[in-house]
Amino acid sequence: MISSIPTERKVVFLTIDDGWEQDPGFVRQVRDQRIPITAFAMRDAVEARGTPDESGGPARYVGAGKWGYFRQLRDAGVPVENHTLTHPNLRLLAYPAQRRELCGASKLIERETGTRPTLFRPPFGNYNTDTLRAARSCGLSAVLLWTATVQPGGKIAYQVPDKKLRPGDILLLHFRPNLARDFRILVNKIKRRGFELGDLQAYLAAAQAH
Ligand SMILES: [Zn+2]
Numbered sequence: 172m173i174s175s176i177p178t179e180r181k182v183v184f185l186t187i188d189d190g191w192e193q194d195p196g197f198v199r200q201v202r203d204q205r206i207p208i209t210a211f212a213m214r215d216a217v218e219a220r221g222t223p224d225e226s227g228g229p230a231r232y233v234g235a236g237k238w239g240y241f242r243q244l245r246d247a248g249v250p251v252e253n254h255t256l257t258h259p260n261l262r263l264l265a266y267p268a269q270r271r272e273l274c275g276a277s278k279l280i281e282r283e284t285g286t287r288p289t290l291f292r293p294p295f296g297n298y299n300t301d302t303l304r305a306a307r308s309c310g311l312s313a314v315l316l317w318t319a320t321v322q323p324g325g326k327i328a329y330q331v332p333d334k335k336l337r338p339g340d341i342l343l344l345h346f347r348p349n350l351a352r353d354f355r356i357l358v359n360k361i362k363r364r365g366f367e368l369g370d371l372q373a374y375l376a377a378a379q380a381h
Pocket residue numbers: 188189213224254258294295
């Protein structure tokens with residue numbers, strides 16, 4: 172279970188969840204500026220099934236084009252990781268149901284993008300020991316939480332009282348309307364504060380090698 176990356180360097184990590192909204196400008200931005208991000212795809216969002224998660228903001232399914240969008244992100248160098256099939260509160264599910272959510276999503280993402288996820292992000296940050304066991308059994312090597320969320324307009328909502336970025340912070344965004352614009356504001360803000368954007372997978376691999 173990981174909620175921040177141990178490092179002394181002024182580096183933070185950007186992660187983007189769900190997939191209800193698929194802003195094409197965002198893919199171009201990530202590709203052209205080579206910004207390292209990690210996407211946590213959730214089936215019902217990507218495939219526009221059911222009701223959008225409120226935490227992602229008011230979703231309109233703009234461009235919800237299923238997995239093609241995530242294949243474009245993959246082609247831009249973005250790892251597509253696991254965020255369940257249906258976005259349940261995993262603490263309310265027994266082990267077999269949790270395992271279906273995690274393994275099912277990994278299998279689907281592998282089929283759609285060609286690469287099996289290695290990271291898992293639990294919906295709402297809710298998990299228990301069964302979740303960790305299911306993650307291991309589905310081939311997921313880490314359960315990734317976050318240190319701050321990014322609101323519409325690129326505003327950072329900190330979980331710490333001094334409202335400062337810290338080395339190794341993991342920021343959580345959602346695929347929502349105007350992501351490209353909000354993302355530009357956020358990236359500028361991070362750079363003004365003297366932080367770089369880190370490659371999460373590279374840092375995790377280095378941490379595991381120690
Ligand atoms: Zn989510």
